[in-house]
Amino acid sequence: MANNDVIVTESITKVYAGNGVPVEALRGVDLTIQSGEFTALVGPSGSGKTTLLNLISGLDTPTDGKVWLSGKLLSGMSGSELSDFRRDNIGFIFQAYNLIPVLTVEENVEYIMLLQHVSKAERHRRVAAMLEEVGLAGFGDRNPPQLSGGQQQRVAIARAMVSEPAIILADEPTANLDSRTGADLLDMMSHLNIQTNMTFVFSTHDPMVMERARRLITLKDGQVESDVMK
Amino acid sequence: MMTLKIAFRNIFRQKRRTILTALAMIVGFALSSVFIGWSDGAYSDIIEMFTQNRIGHIQVHGDDYLDKPSLYKTMVDYEAIGQTIGSVKGVEAWTPRVYSAGLGSVGEKSTTVQIIGIDVVREVEATRFDKKIIDGKVISAQPRHEAVLGKGLAKNLSAVVGDEIVIVSQGADGSIANDLYEIVGIAESGDDITDRMACYLHIGDAQELLVLEGRSHEIVVIVSNINRVLKIAESIETELGDSTLDVAPWQVVAKDFYRAMQADQQGDAIGRIIIMLIVAIGVLNTVLMSVLERTSEYGVLKAVGTKPIQIFWLVVCEVLIIALGSIVVGAVFGTAANHLLSIYGITMPQEFTYGGIKFQTMYAEVNARSLIIPAMTVMLSAAIVSLFPALKAARILPARAMRTH
Numbered sequence: 264m265a266n267n268d269v270i271v272t273e274s275i276t277k278v279y280a281g282n283g284v285p286v287e288a289l290r291g292v293d294l295t296i297q298s299g300e301f302t303a304l305v306g307p308s309g310s311g312k313t314t315l316l317n318l319i320s321g322l323d324t325p326t327d328g329k330v331w332l333s334g335k336l337l338s339g340m341s342g343s344e345l346s347d348f349r350r351d352n353i354g355f356i357f358q359a360y361n362l363i364p365v366l367t368v369e370e371n372v373e374y375i376m377l378l379q380h381v382s383k384a385e386r387h388r389r390v391a392a393m394l395e396e397v398g399l400a401g402f403g404d405r406n407p408p409q410l411s412g413g414q415q416q417r418v419a420i421a422r423a424m425v426s427e428p429a430i431i432l433a434d435e436p437t438a439n440l441d442s443r444t445g446a447d448l449l450d451m452m453s454h455l456n457i458q459t460n461m462t463f464v465f466s467t468h469d470p471m472v473m474e475r476a477r478r479l480i481t482l483k484d485g486q487v488e489s490d491v492m493k
Numbered sequence: 494m495m496t497l498k499i500a501f502r503n504i505f506r507q508k509r510r511t512i513l514t515a516l517a518m519i520v521g522f523a524l525s526s527v528f529i530g531w532s533d534g535a536y537s538d539i540i541e542m543f544t545q546n547r548i549g550h551i552q553v554h555g556d557d558y559l560d561k562p563s564l565y566k567t568m569v570d571y572e573a574i575g576q577t578i579g580s581v582k583g584v585e586a587w588t589p590r591v592y593s594a595g596l597g598s599v600g601e602k603s604t605t606v607q608i609i610g611i612d613v614v615r616e617v618e619a620t621r622f623d624k625k626i627i628d629g630k631v632i633s634a635q636p637r638h639e640a641v642l643g644k645g646l647a648k649n650l651s652a653v654v655g656d657e658i659v660i661v662s663q664g665a666d667g668s669i670a671n672d673l674y675e676i677v678g679i680a681e682s683g684d685d686i687t688d689r690m691a692c693y694l695h696i697g698d699a700q701e702l703l704v705l706e707g708r709s710h711e712i713v714v715i716v717s718n719i720n721r722v723l724k725i726a727e728s729i730e731t732e733l734g735d736s737t738l739d740v741a742p743w744q745v746v747a748k749d750f751y752r753a754m755q756a757d758q759q760g761d762a763i764g765r766i767i768i769m770l771i772v773a774i775g776v777l778n779t780v781l782m783s784v785l786e787r788t789s790e791y792g793v794l795k796a797v798g799t800k801p802i803q804i805f806w807l808v809v810c811e812v813l814i815i816a817l818g819s820i821v822v823g824a825v826f827g828t829a830a831n832h833l834l835s836i837y838g839i840t841m842p843q844e845f846t847y848g849g850i851k852f853q854t855m856y857a858e859v860n861a862r863s864l865i866i867p868a869m870t871v872m873l874s875a876a877i878v879s880l881f882p883a884l885k886a887a888r889i890l891p892a893r894a895m896r897t898h
Contacts, residue, residue, distance in 0.1 A: 343801060349797065351798070357895070361793040361895065363499065364506070365499055366502070374495065378798050378800075
């Protein structure tokens, strides 16, 4: 494993025992993603993109195989250790934004830093800077339901990036957005990737994401069909 | 802090559900509070009547009299003993009594009687004896061969005020004791058993009849606070410092009555547990629904790094915050209901008897127990009920949870 490998998977498989009939979502995926990549996992529905993201992030456990993240083996970590690891190393951006509806924009962005026991002054400084960065300065007091889809996804991006994790995992981040908003957000993420050297991994169907990604990994029937660096 | 903030705000997300959960707790608290206030009030009345009318709060006897009463087991110099008792802090009054059994005859009718020799002045002060007279008057302060009969006894002997009663008994010296007394009053103590047998004489007359000059069988003590009766009994025992004297609080004097009351109170506790069980099931249902509805949210919280234990506390906090609010509101309703019932009471359609004492109107009591026990029960049942949903939320698999909508 090289020093700048942030994600390494070794022969990971995932079998769902749905309704008594086992479904093989992933069938032996070997993958290495390096620091600072802007990578898209693409493929048709059911190809295993989201499952792969879930296994990479420790949100789910593989049936077989191993996953290393920032040099740490995920299997064998307890629920609490995994939570801490995700908190400190991974930022998530979800298709459905998944903001905490009872918290304001500011509190949503601040939440992970609270878990990390970052000081109040530092939290406020970083939240203000991040909201400025994603174009939501002045929206801090609003609640998520008061924002448009695009604005909510910006909040989600701010939340994912504010604690400066090594990896940002984005599951279909533009699927619920109109094309213009989606393009704006992708440009913003691309810019942040270059600016901060954070690793971005997308799972997507969106041609706009594929266009901007510098590496395209195509999955088909739970296996890597192609892996193209652009 | 953030956990508390999220918990607090979550409570107001589904107002209807929160109100339903809180209502269940409020009703449970208020019912439980009234249940306790009501039963405490009723038991206080029963104890008060029972002790005031019959046995007093504490009794002092010659050694072993309580277990094996006998004409010969007397206290000599009871006046000095009484003075010592009267000096103990918390003692309100004391009164000596002489007891024996005999045969009472009025005209052609005869029946067994319980001779109770009383110090009229002290008895009035201690047990409000004058209030029990329903016909005629109280015995004179000086011995004048006067008698007051219990209502039931007067009925059995067809005696009325102004009649004479002949009492035949046994003197302490082995002689046959008999004398004639004028019936000056009829007493109703509310205690049927006592009223069917009691023939009250002046203690001096009784001592003369039974040849017990200067002696008594019992000193009845009334205390200012019945809840401190055990402590005061201990103090009396210490103050008297005489191992030949038995100092017994009412719980010992009337063991069977006390045990029956305790059994009744345990029955009440079961009633309260059933109320809280019904409330707990209702609350469990709403909390489980709430957790189920927010499965996806818990998944997100976990995904971004919230520890399972923090999710667990989030759910528990939500339930406990509702419980705290419900306790405050329930306490207002429960106290108001107990206060009203302590003033107006509830009058039963018919008299009922408990421990031989008749009751018709029952009053509640406003006390700390009627708030503390329901508060603890609501908090405890809320905490227990929240455990299962909280564990469920804490154990959620983030990937699976976020697929739930």
